[in-house]
Amino acid sequence: MNFEYGILIIKPDGNKYAIYEKVKQRILENNLDVVYEKKLKLSKQLVLEKFTSPFDMDIYSDYLSSDEVTAFLVKGKKTAYNLRKMKIDFRAEHGYTSKDMRNLVHSVDPGNEYYNQFPVFFPELNMIEYSFCADLTITLNCNNNEALNRLDYLDKVSNLEYIGIIDKYNNENDILEKFHKENRSIRTFLGLSKEFEFEGKNIQIIGYLPENIKKINNIPEYIKDGNIETFFNWIKLHKGICVLGYLPYHEHSTEYLKKLTKYGLDGVIVYDPRSTLYEAEELEDIVCDLNLACFGGSGTSNKWGELSIGYHEFSYCFKTLNNETV
Numbered sequence: 117m118n119f120e121y122g123i124l125i126i127k128p129d130g131n132k133y134a135i136y137e138k139v140k141q142r143i144l145e146n147n148l149d150v151v152y153e154k155k156l157k158l159s160k161q162l163v164l165e166k167f168t169s170p171f172d173m174d175i176y177s178d179y180l181s182s183d184e185v186t187a188f189l190v191k192g193k194k195t196a197y198n199l200r201k202m203k204i205d206f207r208a209e210h211g212y213t214s215k216d217m218r219n220l221v222h223s224v225d226p227g228n229e230y231y232n233q234f235p236v237f238f239p240e241l242n243m244i245e246y247s248f249c250a251d252l253t254i255t256l257n258c259n260n261n262e263a264l265n266r267l268d269y270l271d272k273v274s275n276l277e278y279i280g281i282i283d284k285y286n287n288e289n290d291i292l293e294k295f296h297k298e299n300r301s302i303r304t305f306l307g308l309s310k311e312f313e314f315e316g317k318n319i320q321i322i323g324y325l326p327e328n329i330k331k332i333n334n335i336p337e338y339i340k341d342g343n344i345e346t347f348f349n350w351i352k353l354h355k356g357i358c359v360l361g362y363l364p365y366h367e368h369s370t371e372y373l374k375k376l377t378k379y380g381l382d383g384v385i386v387y388d389p390r391s392t393l394y395e396a397e398e399l400e401d402i403v404c405d406l407n408l409a410c411f412g413g414s415g416t417s418n419k420w421g422e423l424s425i426g427y428h429e430f431s432y433c434f435k436t437l438n439n440e441t442v
Contacts, residue, residue, distance in 0.1 A: 118277045120426055121151070121246040122195035123224040123237060124203070128183035130220040131155075136186060139206070139221065146202055148192035151246075152238060155184045166232045168394050171217045179217060187237040189246065196248065196426035199223040226426035227387030227412050228396035244274045248424040252280035252305070252324075252433065253362075253385060253413035260291050266420055267295050271302045274421045278430065280413065282307040282322060292330035305437065306330060308351070309361065312344045315375060320361030322385075323351030326437045348379040357382040357436050359411050365395035373406055383432070387412025389423055409433065 126139055143150060163177035192198065203223040204214075212219035224233050226248045234243050256263050270276060279302055281292060292304050308323040321344065325332070339350050348358050360376060362385045373384065384403045387396055387410070396412075403410050409432040414423045 118249065118275070119191045119193055120195045120248045121189060121191045121275060122148075122199045122226075122248075122426075123230065123233065124188045124190060124199050125222040125224070125237075126186040126188075127180065127218070127220055127222055128185060129179075129218040131184055131186060133220070135210075135220060139186075139188075142202055142206060143188065143190055146192070146198045148190045148195060148198060150188050150190050152189040152241070153187065154237070155186050156237070157181070157184050158236070162236060166236050166393070168397060169217070170214075176217060189238055189241075191246075194427050196223075196226045197428040200225070226424065226429060227400075227410075228389075228391060228393045228423070231387075231389065231423040232393050242273070244270070244276075244421040247275045247421055248426040249276065250278040250280070250426075250430045250433075251276055251413035251421050251424045252278070252307070252411050252430075253322075253388070253415045254279050254281055254420050255414075255416045256281065256283040256291065257416060257418075260294070263291055264294060267291075267302075270421050271300050274302075276302055276421055276424060278303050278305065278434070279421075280305045280307045280322075280324060282309050290331050296330065303327060304330070305433075306332070307359075308332065308335075308356075310347050312347075314344055315372065317363070317367055317372070319363060321347060322359045322361050323347065323354075323356045324359065324433065324437060325351070325354055325356040329354070345379055348381075352380055355437070357409075357433065359383045359385060359409075361385050362388045362390060362415055365391060365399055368399055368402060370402055370406065373402065373408065377406065377408070381408065382436070383409030383411045385412055385415070386410040387423060387425060388415045389417045389419070390415065 158181045160177045160181040163180045169176040200223050203221050207219050224230050306325045311320050351358050358381055386399050386403055400410055410429050412425050414420050
């Protein structure tokens with residue numbers, strides 16, 4: 117396992133109570149290293165655009181923009197998970213919970229929250245270099261030469277350890293075989309994509325296959341032209357997992373996802389640049405309540421690697437496809 121990055125924030129009330137040294141020490145005690153830190157004052161408009169809160173957003177944005185915050189960019193093992201736990205423990209030790217608006221610290225979760233808030237705190241840095249571990253929805257919407265150049269850039273520059281390649285135009289593409297002709301630090305999964313009309317909605321199902329499968333030759337015609345049940349069964353036969361692709365938030369519902377689980381749905385693309393932070397967080401709750409896995413990545417965006425998920429979110433995919441733990 118490689119390290120991943122994460123962000124922890126001391127909120128205005130935390131700076132007021134001078135908890136900087138305590139927070140810095142707690143970061144180190146969790147075997148995390150501080151890469152960058154800075155103090156800055158957020159504008160109310162920026163808070164309204166880039167943050168969510170269970171509290172009234174007008175009141176919350178006034179609070180978060182009332183004074184300086186301190187932002188730490190840190191790295192380590194399972195950073196997002198450790199920062200989240202540290203945040204909860206630190207608040208509890210000082211008599212606060214998530215039910216308190218003024219609760220000292222904030223940790224930035226992987227997916228849409230990190231994608232939205234990293235440029236707020238560290239606009240001078242290249243987010244791809246400070247990503248989490250996996251972008252599972254890189255979509256081949258360009259020719260193979262361009263795609264190979266962009267994958268080569270990710271391999272050399274990004275912090276990604278795993279990527280999922282989705283090719284919805286030609287599921288017999290050999291791009292992964294070409295990519296792995298050289299020694300690579302990034303490991304790849306092939307995602308076979310097919311669109312269906314299901315219960316009145318046009319949806320995409322992605323079938324992720326085990327890491328050792330880089331290309332499927334001669335996909336049977338009955339799979340290419342078959343129904344959703346046939347596709348699910350074929351992916352499962354090859355020891356893969358089936359994930360619902362990006363769908364606008366307003367088209368999701370618990371009942372709809374339950375119908376797909378009857379066919380063997382394993383997870384849902386929750387984190388995507390097309391979703392707002394609010395939509396991603398609400399969908400995350402729905403998906404987790406159904407014991408499905410949350411997937412995500414850069415999607416159809418040309419900014420491959422900018423939206424990524426952490427080891428904690430990625431563990432189900434990796435364990436299922438590779439029969440080992442991250």
